[in-house]
Amino acid sequence: MGMGILVNSNTRVLVQGVTGREGSFHTKLMLDYGTKIVAGTSPGKRGNYVHGVPVYNTVREVIAEQGSPDASIVFVPAKFAADAVYEAIDGNIKLIVVITEGIPLHDELKFVNYARKRGVIIVGPNTPGVMTVEECKLGIMPAHVFRKGRVGLVSRSGTLTYEVARELSKRGYGVSTVIGLGGDPVTGLDFIEVAELFFKDKETDAIVLIGEIGGDAEERFAEYYSGASSKKPVVAYVAGKTAPPGKKMGHAGAIISMGMGDYESKKKSLEKARIPLAETPSQIPLLLDELLKKQ
Amino acid sequence: MKLYEYEAKEIASRYGIPVPRGKLARTPDEAYIVASELGSTVIKAQVLVGGRGLAGGVKIAQTPWEAREAAFKLLESSIRGVKVNIVLVEEKICVSRELYLSLTIDRAMRKPVFLVSEMGGVEIEDLARKYPGKVHRIHVDPEVGYSDYMSRIALSALNLPWSSLSELSSIMKSMYRIMVEYDAELVEFNPLAYSCEGKLIALDAKIIIDDNSLPRHPDLQELYGRELTSYEKKARELGFSYVELDGDIGVISNGAGLTMATMDSILFYGGKPANFLDIGGGASRERVREAVKLMLNHPRTRVLLVNIFGGITRCDEVALGIIEALKEVSQVKPIVVRMLGTNEEEGRRILLEQGISVFVEMDDAVKTAVNLTLK
Structure with a gap:
């Protein structure tokens, strides 16, 4: 019990926006996975139940009647998402997973800074969430493609992560915890912070990092990795080699702009840090084989 | 969304920033x-x-x-x-020196940042690459906002006389207000001129608005899409994320990362993607149909590659969407399909009946599509 990073089988979860289409659908799937959901919020819906989960109007009511949740997952629409995040932060919830896509950039900047100053971890926004396999799913990922194992998976994308998890499974690798950083330019966590958690986690032997064009999160990770004293093997994949500059590739954060964030720059930095870079998702487990054999 | 120079200058001017x-x-x-x-x-x-x-x-x-x-x-x-x-x-302004001044978002620090350089007039891309030491950064805490000391740092980085401080300060303060009030991700003056008369004037101006914020700026939202190609516009109207490329393999996939990975794999196996098209999660038959029609009608598409990794996507729906599209499109072009997810068997059966092969592995599908274009 209590393996993996950020969430485990003891994590008590609140679902914000629980009565919405996405919120209620994924509440069901998370419950099926075994996630301990203690309550949901949806303004004006107090007294209802969603798949057996009691619904409250405010986070304050949840705390008063159910005790403090350890984590919250936010399904609230973009226009109201920032408000929901502040409510969770001010309710002293220490881990907030923001699934919502399309939140205005300056709203994100503000609540991410607000959270960091108060020691609150934000996963996302625009993330598939975080899941410690066979313990706790705090997200929308299809659970069946992840098999239990010792690889930590950290990614800026959703579907591609599922593809990679499937490739890993085919080759006999499983996952300890999978975490989506989120597809927006500003996110609560970055590769360095997640890697540090994985380096400390006894259940994780190696890390697979899935990056994409835009920003310099991969470059900064590579530089950090070169200098890190205690570390674990990392294999990387970066999507967007064929992406033209100045175009947003689906994610708000996936854009080569002001001369920053192209594939070549990430490739160069990762190679310099001696992190093997896969050219296709199917190469990832092969590179892991080589890397772990050398150890 | 990018604004035109004249629009950016109108805004700057309204906020008291001197422009020609x-x-x-x-x-x-x-x-x-x-x-x-x-x-x-x-x-x-x-x-x-x-x-x-x-x-x-x-x-x-x-x-x-x-x-x-x-x-x-x-x-x-x-x-x-x-x-x-x-x-x-x-x-025409008599220019003594060309400076660089912008306000953008530092993703790593998660804060707005002023970029300041005395080597203006060059694209910031080149500037940052050639003279990294010549670009100064001044971060702004979004909870606090602009503070006057920032202009004193900028003044010294720009090598300007003390007498320019109030002008520079008022410009930077306005830039911050523009960023917040317009939900901008970039406010850039390059060059910012130090004129022969010793005045600061924004010779060029660029403002980029955060797309996610457009719903709260209805006047700007109306302008959205004007820089897109006609195909990009069509795809946006259908609700797809779409980017035009110059290859000949049409790409339809779900999720931004997987769509890019599909394009990159095409390149890896020797082909060229024609586009980026992300249909999003849980694709319905109608959405698949519209995406397939769009790409089959695209003049550059020679082969269409559909790569759907379904968590909750129903493969029978995807298959029916493809079949429906084929009935409505007169163009005869080969289609290669890879799909995984709920009702996989049923989906495969539907497509095989129409002579379309379905792959389980992404690599196999990509290789097949590339080989078809090499014929």
């Missing part, structure tokens, strides 16, 4: 009239692509006749493939 006097012209005659009030002028093509100066989109005129001539040439031309419809005619 000038007016828009849509015909050479209009340019003549504007120029006759201004003396020596600069005629600038209004396009939303970068590198305008190098592409010949900026001309200098000493007389109204020269301005007319310059406008005539620009209005006949295209800059990097974009037709010029409007020019901005501005008074």
Whole structure:
């Protein structure tokens, strides 16, 4: 019990926006996975139940009647998402997973800074969430493609992560915890912070990092990795080699702009840090084989 | 969403930032009239692509006749493939030094940041690469906002005299207000001129608005999409994330990362993707149908590759969407499908009946699509 990073089988979860289409659908799937959901919020819906989960109007009511949740997952629409995040932060919830896509950039900047100053971890926004396999799913990922194992998976994308998890499974690798950083330019966590958690986690032997064009999160990770004293093997994949500059590739954060964030720059930095870079998702487990054999 | 230079300057001017006097012209005659009030002028093509100066989109005129001539040439031309419809005619400023000043978002620090350099007039891309030591960064805490000490740091980085401090401070303060009030991700003046008279003037201006914020700026939302190609526009109207490329393999996939990975794999196996099209999660039959129709009708598509990794996507729905599209499109082009998810068997059966092979592995599907284009 209590393996993996950020969430485990003891994590008590609140679902914000629980009565919405996405919120209620994924509440069901998370419950099926075994996630301990203690309550949901949806303004004006107090007294209802969603798949057996009691619904409250405010986070304050949840705390008063159910005790403090350890984590919250936010399904609230973009226009109201920032408000929901502040409510969770001010309710002293220490881990907030923001699934919502399309939140205005300056709203994100503000609540991410607000959270960091108060020691609150934000996963996302625009993330598939975080899941410690066979313990706790705090997200929308299809659970069946992840098999239990010792690889930590950290990614800026959703579907591609599922593809990679499937490739890993085919080759006999499983996952300890999978975490989506989120597809927006500003996110609560970055590769360095997640890697540090994985380096400390006894259940994780190696890390697979899935990056994409835009920003310099991969470059900064590579530089950090070169200098890190205690570390674990990392294999990387970066999507967007064929992406033209100045175009947003689906994610708000996936854009080569002001001369920053192209594939070549990430490739160069990762190679310099001696992190093997896969050219296709199917190469990832092969590179892991080589890397772990050398150890 | 990028704003035109003249729009960015209108905003800057409203916030008290000095810009050259000038007016828009849509015909050479209009340019003549504007120029006759201004003396020596600069005629600038209004396009939303970068590198305008190098592409010949900026001309200098000493007389109204020269301005007319310059406008005539620009209005006949295209800059990097974009037709010029409007020019901005501005008074020519006597420039002593060209500086760089912008406000953007530092993703790593999760804060707005002023970028300041005394080497203006060069694209920031080149500037940061060639003279990384010449670009100074001043971060702003979004909970606190702009504070005057920032302009004192900038003043020294720009090597400006103490007498310019109040001007610079007022410009930077306005930039921050513009960023917040317009939900901008970039406010850039490059160059910011230090004129022969010792005044600061924004010679060029660029503002990029955060797309996610457009719903709260209805006036700007109306303008959205004007820099897109006709195919990009069509795809957006259908609700797809779409980007035009120049290859011949049409790509339809779900999720931004997987769609990019599909394009990259095409390149890896020796082919060229025609586009990026992300249909999003849980694709319905209708969405698949519209995406397939769009890409089969695309003149550059020679082969269509559909790569769906379904968590909750139903493969029978995807298959039916493809079949429906084929009935409505007269173009006969090969389709390669890879799909995984709920009702996989049923989906495969539906497609096989129509002679379309379905792959389980992404690599196999990509290789097959590439081989079809090499034939």
